[in-house]
Amino acid sequence: xxxxxxxxxxxxxxxxxxxxxxxxxxxxxxxxxxxxxxxxxxxxxxxxxxxxxxxxxxxxxxxxxxxxxxxxxxxxxxxxxxxxxxxxxxxxxxxxxxxxxxxxxxxxxxxxxxxxxxxxxxxxxxxxxxxxxxxxxxxxxxxxxxxxxxxxxxxxxxxxxxxxxxxxxxxxxxxxxxxxxxxxxxxxxxxxxxxxxxxxxxxxxxxxxxxxxxxxxxxxxxxxxxxxxxxxxxxxxxxxxxxxxxxxxxxxxxxxxxxxxxxxxxxxxxxxxxxxxxxxxxxxxxxxxxxxxxxxxxxxxxxxxxxxxxxxxxxxxxxxxxxxxxxxxxxxxxxxxxxxxxxxxxxxxxxxx
Numbered sequence: 001x002x003x004x005x006x007x008x009x010x011x012x013x014x015x016x017x018x019x020x021x022x023x024x025x026x027x028x029x030x031x032x033x034x035x036x037x038x039x040x041x042x043x044x045x046x047x048x049x050x051x052x053x054x055x056x057x058x059x060x061x062x063x064x065x066x067x068x069x070x071x072x073x074x075x076x077x078x079x080x081x082x083x084x085x086x087x088x089x090x091x092x093x094x095x096x097x098x099x100x101x102x103x104x105x106x107x108x109x110x111x112x113x114x115x116x117x118x119x120x121x122x123x124x125x126x127x128x129x130x131x132x133x134x135x136x137x138x139x140x141x142x143x144x145x146x147x148x149x150x151x152x153x154x155x156x157x158x159x160x161x162x163x164x165x166x167x168x169x170x171x172x173x174x175x176x177x178x179x180x181x182x183x184x185x186x187x188x189x190x191x192x193x194x195x196x197x198x199x200x201x202x203x204x205x206x207x208x209x210x211x212x213x214x215x216x217x218x219x220x221x222x223x224x225x226x227x228x229x230x231x232x233x234x235x236x237x238x239x240x241x242x243x244x245x246x247x248x249x250x251x252x253x254x255x256x257x258x259x260x261x262x263x264x265x266x267x268x269x270x271x272x273x274x275x276x277x278x279x280x281x282x283x284x285x286x287x288x289x290x291x292x293x294x295x296x297x298x299x300x301x302x303x304x305x306x307x308x309x310x311x312x313x314x315x316x317x318x319x320x321x322x323x324x325x326x327x328x329x330x331x332x333x334x335x336x337x338x339x340x341x342x343x344x345x346x347x348x349x350x351x352x353x
Contacts (some may be wrong), residue, residue, distance in 0.1 A: 046183030
């Protein structure tokens with residue numbers, strides 16, 4: 001579900017950012033969906049926190065987990081760096097090392113930073129009352145930005161900080177480690193029906209505040225889109241993310257989706273990392289061809305097409321061993337096992353000879 005939200009977020013961004021200050025039904029409709037899709041990134045971090053902060057640490061050792069993510073990230077960064085410069089290697093500069101090669105890759109810097117910080121985060125979980133940490137985190141990364149907004153004090157947007165991701169990486173690690181720990185906290189907590197109802201009410205109110213509040217704030221800023229309520233630093237996004245995460249976690253998906261639909265959604269889940277890495281390329285190529293230009297609610301067609309094509313491409317890549325390891329998930333343990341089997345096979349051939 002999170003990857004679908006992220007794909008929609010990027011597919012519809014041009015339409016949302018095209019706000020002109022005039023009330024247009026098309027913009028209001030896409031904004032109502034966009035206000036939900038901003039939950040994709042927080043939910044990604046909460047899922048990661050749930051899986052990686054378990055007692056077994058998610059299975060593989062920390063170094064293997066980092067390699068599994070880092071190698072595809074490095075390969076795609078090199079590709080997008082060339083793609084963004086029309087594959088003209090003379091235009092590549094050293095400064096590109098300090099900023100994401102493409103707009104979506106900021107996420108990979110943060111997730112790798114959190115992976116490297118996992119021993120410290122696990123220490124917080126095991127030795128400290130991390131509710132205290134989450135309280136401090138909420139004050140620093142939710143309340144303070146809200147006070148800036150209320151007092152109309154200008155502050156740098158997260159998009160400006162992402163352009164210099166390496167410099168601000170410690171800030172981003174602290175910021176998103178909160179969502180990371182919230183995922184773990186929800187996973188180990190028993191949430192009563194009453195608490196779930198209260199959370200759902202807060203989420204609905206937060207959603208309405210995001211939809212209409214973003215329109216109001218943008219109208220007050222002379223027709224320039226105000227991104228505050230879409231940000232992960234918005235308390236409305238926090239309430240919506242937590243409520244949706246709890247709802248998704250409590251659903252028995254086998255009963256909701258059966259047969260091919262269940263297989264399709266499971267496939268998206270397994271290939272989510274690869275889809276995340278490749279979908280901006282698919283999206284850009286679809287936009288260049290203007291396939292849905294002029295269609296009513298074309299952002300829906302763009303989202304569905306991008307998701308399906310990305311899924312098919314990543315599935316095909318996953319069928320090819322070398323490409324799978326380079327572009328989706330680097331499996332050092334499997335490579336080592338295959339190497340050992342190959343060496344043993346050569347030894348047997350040598351002995352027979």
